[in-house]
Amino acid sequence: MAPAVTPGRRPSDIIAGGLLRQAPFFFLITFRLLCVEYVEPSVPRRRMIAHDWAERAGNLRTGGASYGGPCVILDHETRGGFLLRNMVLSGHARRLVVAAGCVIATALSPVAASAAAGTGSAAENYEIADLGTLGGAYSRAEAVNDRGDIVGGSTTAAGEWHAFLWSRGRMMDLGTLGGAYSVALDINNRGEVVGVSYTESGETYPFLWADGRMTALEGLNCSAEAINDRGQVIGNCWFNPVMWEGGRLTYLIGNGLGPNATIRDVNDAGRMVGGYPTDGSLHAYRRDRRGELVDLGTLGAHFSEAQAVNRRGEVAGYADSISGYQHAFFWSGGRMIDIGTLGGLSSVAYGLNDRGQVVGNASVDPTTLRAFVWHRGTMTDLGILPAGGRRPVSRAVDINRHGLIVGTSSAGGFEWHAVVWRPADHA
Numbered sequence: 001m002a003p004a005v006t007p008g009r010r011p012s013d014i015i016a017g018g019l020l021r022q023a024p025f026f027f028l029i030t031f032r033l034l035c036v037e038y039v040e041p042s043v044p045r046r047r048m049i050a051h052d053w054a055e056r057a058g059n060l061r062t063g064g065a066s067y068g069g070p071c072v073i074l075d076h077e078t079r080g081g082f083l084l085r086n087m088v089l090s091g092h093a094r095r096l097v098v099a100a101g102c103v104i105a106t107a108l109s110p111v112a113a114s115a116a117a118g119t120g121s122a123a124e125n126y127e128i129a130d131l132g133t134l135g136g137a138y139s140r141a142e143a144v145n146d147r148g149d150i151v152g153g154s155t156t157a158a159g160e161w162h163a164f165l166w167s168r169g170r171m172m173d174l175g176t177l178g179g180a181y182s183v184a185l186d187i188n189n190r191g192e193v194v195g196v197s198y199t200e201s202g203e204t205y206p207f208l209w210a211d212g213r214m215t216a217l218e219g220l221n222c223s224a225e226a227i228n229d230r231g232q233v234i235g236n237c238w239f240n241p242v243m244w245e246g247g248r249l250t251y252l253i254g255n256g257l258g259p260n261a262t263i264r265d266v267n268d269a270g271r272m273v274g275g276y277p278t279d280g281s282l283h284a285y286r287r288d289r290r291g292e293l294v295d296l297g298t299l300g301a302h303f304s305e306a307q308a309v310n311r312r313g314e315v316a317g318y319a320d321s322i323s324g325y326q327h328a329f330f331w332s333g334g335r336m337i338d339i340g341t342l343g344g345l346s347s348v349a350y351g352l353n354d355r356g357q358v359v360g361n362a363s364v365d366p367t368t369l370r371a372f373v374w375h376r377g378t379m380t381d382l383g384i385l386p387a388g389g390r391r392p393v394s395r396a397v398d399i400n401r402h403g404l405i406v407g408t409s410s411a412g413g414f415e416w417h418a419v420v421w422r423p424a425d426h427a
Contacts, residue, residue, distance in 0.1 A: 125425075126373075130385055130411060131166050131418040134173050139164070141406035141418035142195075143186045143398045150406050151193050152418050153183035163195050163209070166418070174209050177216050184209070186226045194224035194233050206235055206244075218249040226265045234266045241274060256285065256293035264317075265308045273315050275305035284317050284331070296331050299338050304329070308352040308398075316352035316360075328360050330374070339374045342381050347372070351398035351405075359396035359405050371396035371407050371421070382421050387412035396421065 133139040136155025144150045150166040156173070163174040163184035176182040179198025187193045193209040197216075205216040206224030217224055222237035224244065233244040241252040241263035252263065256276055263274040270289030275282035284296040284306035296315060298304045303326075304319030315331040321338060328349035330337045341347045344363025351359040358374040364381070371382040371394040382405065384394045391414075396407035403423045411417040 125380075125423060126382055126405070126421045127424060128383060128385060128409065129420050129422065130409075131420060132171055133417060134162055134164055134171060137415045139171075139418040140183075140408045140416065141166075141397065141420070142184060144400050144404055144406045144420070145187045145189045145191070146400045146402065147189060147191075148400070148402075148404055149187055149191060150418070150420060151184035151187045151195075152406075153195075154418070163193070163197070163214075164418075165193060165209075175214055177205055177207060177214065182207070182214075185224065188227045188229050188231075190229060190231075192227055192231065194227045194235075196223045206233075208233065208244075217244050217247065219244075222249075225263070228266050228268045228270075230268055230270075232266055232270065234263050234272055236263060241272075243272075252287075255287070255291040256295075257287065262305060264306060267309045267311055267313070269311070269313075271309055271313055273306035273309045273317070284315065284319065284329075284336075286313065286315055286331075297336050299327055299329060299336060304336070306331070307348075307350050310352050310354045310356070312354060312356075314352065314356055316349040316358045318348045318360075328358065328362065328374070330356070330358050332356065340379055342370055342372060342379060344368075347379075349374075351396065353399045353403070354401050355403075357399055357403065359399045359407070361395035361407075367391075369393050369395065371405070371409070373399065373405060373421075382407075385409045385411050385417065385419060394419070 131139065131141065131150065134154040135157030136159065139152060139154035141150050141152040143152070152164055153161050154164050154171070156162055160180040161183065162176060163182040165172045165174055165184065165187070174182065174184060174193065177197040178200030179202060182195060182197035184193045184195040191210070195207055196204060197207050197214070199205060199216070204221050206219055206222045207214050207216055208224070209215070217233065219237050219242065222235055222242065224233050224235040227233045231245070235242055235244075237251070239259045241257055241261050243250050243252055252272070261274060261276040262282070263272055266272045272287045274285060276285050276293070278295070279302065281302040282305050283298065284304040286294045286296060286306065286309065296304065296306060299319040300322040301320035304317060306315045306317035308316045316329065318326045318328050319336070321327040323345070325346040326348060327341065328339045328347040330339050330349070339347070339349065339358060342362040342364045344365055347360060347362035349358045349360040356375065360372060361369045362372050362379065363369050370384070372379050373382060373396065374380070382394060382396055384392050391410055394407060394409040396405050399405045405421040407419060407421075408416050409419045
């Protein structure tokens with residue numbers, strides 16, 4: 001039975017302020033068991049990346065540098081002495097011991113101790129705004145709807161990590177399912193929010209937040225990752241893609257999907273995207289409501305994974321390129337397009353709107369990643385908050401039909417804050 005909701009509850013047996021000790025949540029919720037993109041406080045994200053273990057074993061790389069370990073890092077930053085950024089684990093070595101090794105290896109690597117000076121900047125045609133926090137030092141935006149409502153997660157003054165809804169200039173704490181951790185991962189145009197949360201007993205459940213109330217969805221140790229305007233929720237349970245409709249959990253097994261497949265987004269027509277195992281790796285797919293699966297191909301190598309799909313059925317994601325590094329792609333009309341980088345080696349696409357604008361992050365040089373927006377062949381660096389921080393890095397994760405972009409930026413010192421980039425003509 002799903003647990004009762006206790007918004008904002010902070011039991012005494014949960015750490016206040018010890019974010020690293022919340023790391024077990026990562027192992028509970030990311031059943032694909034890939035290395036995490038962001039490990040403070042172990043945010044489970046659809047933005048996780050798989051790699052081919054056979055080809056990448058024993059190679060931990062950041063901007064061309066190699067370190068011992070089974071991961072590839074696309075970017076990194078030290079925060080409070082430990083942090084992982086866009087770290088990828090090869091595709092099928094999905095065991096707890098390997099995931100734990102990735103966390104430890106990166107946290108202790110020379111990369112994590114490095115620092116770079118930088119000043120804030122933003123693209124001339126965009127204005128960046130800091131959304132603040134729930135009282136702590138860190139926040140992270142995950143999604144935006146067409147009304148401009150933004151969801152994500154933030155540290156509280158007590159050191160917990162809570163889901164938030166930002167609307168009309170105010171960040172609201174959505175509480176938890178009784179534990180000390182929750183994060184909102186998507187919001188639809190009806191204002192319904194999905195995500196994952198701890199319960200008071202430490203179990204992990206997906207949730208649906210609507211009409212001011214957070215409700216646990218069926219499925220212990222599952223993650224709810226996206227919701228469309230019809231109320232269909234998709235996510236992952238124990239290596240399996242799933243869907244909740246009317247509160248009922250359905251496993252999406254068959255027609256090419258099965259164990260180890262991922263599911264990342266769903267549009268209003270019921271088209272779903274993610275990655276499915278084939279030829280020893282993952283391939284990006286688009287699946288329609290009838291279950292027909294379309295393999296979207298790759299950028300010349302073995303791996304690809306879709307992250308977002310718009311109403312027209314166009315898809316964005318990332319894939320291994322023939323250079324050996326991952327590049328963001330845009331798929332339309334049966335063709336996968338490599339949208340390049342900002343001058344560095346790698347890029348990842350996370351969000352896509354109905355106009356075909358793609359957002360993500362891309363490397364500028366071996367140590368710096370920046371949020372970008374790409375449209376019709378042009379990739380624009382969105383910049384960072386003016387405070388900049390000791391490592392001037394940003395990432396964009398979603399974009400709505402009006403061109404409003406949300407993500408995260410370094411914000412001074414080792415802090416990270418949720419941000420919104422507004423087109424200058426809509427600011």
